[in-house]
Amino acid sequence: MYLDSANTGQKPRQVIEAVDDFFRNHNANVSRAVHALGSEATEAFEGARGKLARFLNVRPNELVLCSGTTFAINLVAYSWALPRLRAGDAIVVTRMEHHANIVPWQLIAERTGATLKVADIDERGDLDLAQLESLLTPEVKLLAVAHVSNVLGTVNPVREICRMARKRGIATLVDGSQAAPHRPVDVASIGCDFYAITGHKMAGPTGTGALWAKREHLEAMPPFLGGGEMIREVRFDGTVYNDAPHKFEAGTPNIAGFIGLGAACDYLSSIGMHNIEAREQELLAHLTDRLDAIDGVRIFGRAREKAAVVSFLVEGAHAHDLATLLDLEGVAVRSGHHCAHPLMQHFGVPATCRASPAFYNTFEEIDAFAEALVKVRNLLA
Template identity: 55%
Template sequence: MDQQTQATKFEVEKIRRDFPILNRKVNGYPLVYFDNAATSQTPRQVIDTIVDYYSNYNANIHRGVHALSQEATDKYEQARQKVQKHFNAVKSYEIIFTSGTTHGINLVASGFAAELQKGDEILVSAMEHHSNIVPWQMLAQKTGAILKVIPMDEKGELIFSEFEKLVSSKTKLIFVNHVSNALGTVNPVKEIISLAHENGAAVLVDGAQAAPHIKADVQDLDADFYVASAHKMCGPTGVGMLYGKEKWLNKLPPYQGGGEMIATVTFEKTTYADLPHKFEAGTPNICGGIAFGAAIDYMEKIGFDTIAAYEHELLEYATIKLKEIDGMKIYGEAAEKTAVISFNIEGLHPYDIGTLLDKMGIAVRTGHHCAQPVMDFFKIPGTVRASFAFYNTFEEIDRFVEGVKKAKMMLQ
């Protein structure tokens, strides 16, 4: 199937009309937005939901008997149910609204401080985002647990045979991203979880990069915890979700103290509320939660299988075109990957390439992508990362490739 046929079948131009920002110009050029792994853009349907909330039923939730509070509460809890259904959690109260993926990870890390003892082992993969490294380092320092690393290979894939050697009865927790933000690698999380459970360990999956591309089924994966952010899947910033199996959420202590997360309070003793409120202290990002639900509705209507197929076409096309450039080195060539290309050109600094692309209206990410251990593995300071979404086009890839060629010519 040629690129034009695929683009027409997908109706990408119709979809692009939902995203107002794609109409703007940067430095006099039509915007080409290839920084979707950092944050996706927001469709009008989600923007309208945000405007509707603040225009028509802005009120605090769970606490008021008046009409606005009840309406806001209903919309917020309906959004929780949409997240539950999307990720296939058993119960809606297994979905905890957070400020994002990092918040969810820290919530779990804080809770496990009481579960670990000196000499226990926790495993983390070599391709994690800093947000899925630093909290576990802090947890290890606090508890005396030992942090071990699941190694990766030159293709950007985890070495499963080495993981099998690392996991043991001493292993209590394992943390792995579903998809690498730096390389696009899709990790074998179901197999990792299965082996972990055979050895009595719990697993947290960082789904921040997977959620825009893969409809994760937490029951099928048998994940103990799964975290994601709304802003990477067409929603607003400042809101995300933590899925946790009911048994774990009941076992872990609250992450924060405050209003909403209590059942009773006296100066002598406090008892905590039931799930999910136990982990949702204070006034939440009400509008953000509701808009998160609207974003899921939007992407579900397009269809995640449809999105994945189209993005794979974009990835294959861009990879072929970029490899035609002399000196091109792509990092992360796993057999299973999402629409991310991380690359360098021999002799050129990624920052310089990214800066020149921006002058041409092309937005990419440069640097270590908060995955410095990955860059250290490849012995590089960073990469240029182009990350695609379902509203991107083959014509934009052509502009991007020509931009890379032009930047190379200017810098050499």
């Protein structure tokens, strides 16, 4: 029983077959060869960019294909923030951010003299919007926020938050890793400056993802990495860079992976993201009810709007012991700090267990998980 989809999603047959078909029948590098295989590979690769763009409701030329959200955020940090920030400037993040949306900003702050401000959460795990708004003072140049928390499942009101920042001339970056696989995402309607996704969480292969950015940002930002494909002409007295998004895509990409990600977009779209969200809300409600019925279980995060992520502990038991014993019962859950140390510190615990179902899970699996958890709790009592 796989209840770890917040970590990585399972892959449907269509994705596996798309990757297999590329290697068997079309394997070549992209954008470099005039032979038939090269043309086929390039067409399939750029086709995947188009599928992902439609999935997010953005233009393909605004979408940088990269290894995932971590790379995407670092791209913004070093190519957009580093040239702009100065001593006295500030970046705002939230208490619930993944390390990938904290550490790059700390590194940039150290190099520029900028400071980091932290927006806090209430006892339910919702962002304190009033406190967040109070942090958006004139020295703030960037607000970085998760669309959905990977620990609490909190769905942040990103449209409202981005509108709040935009009125003050503050750029916004939204980490969409936990949103894109589980709910409809219309990036154009959010009103952010940057939006980052990870492919392997949305039924695609690992090592895939994307950064969406407003066109004016992409045109103004210098390249993050140098090498092949990101250039038009190289001379020893100066180099002319390619147009965006290609100027940010140095080297040979994960061609098969992105073709698989395109297939994943087709697969998710064929089901319908509204249908996926509705199904997962049913699973979340059932999971929460089953856990609430077990003595000694503490759930972290009961936000007003929440995705299918439930972090929990059993009184007197360590998260790793719980996860290990559940694994022996055939249940896969995540244990640890979930790359969210500041959030663990906020709750005063070193780690939690996290059960994160997806639309492919069943109510019967959740029932079996709850029964296994009761058994494990009794063993640890």
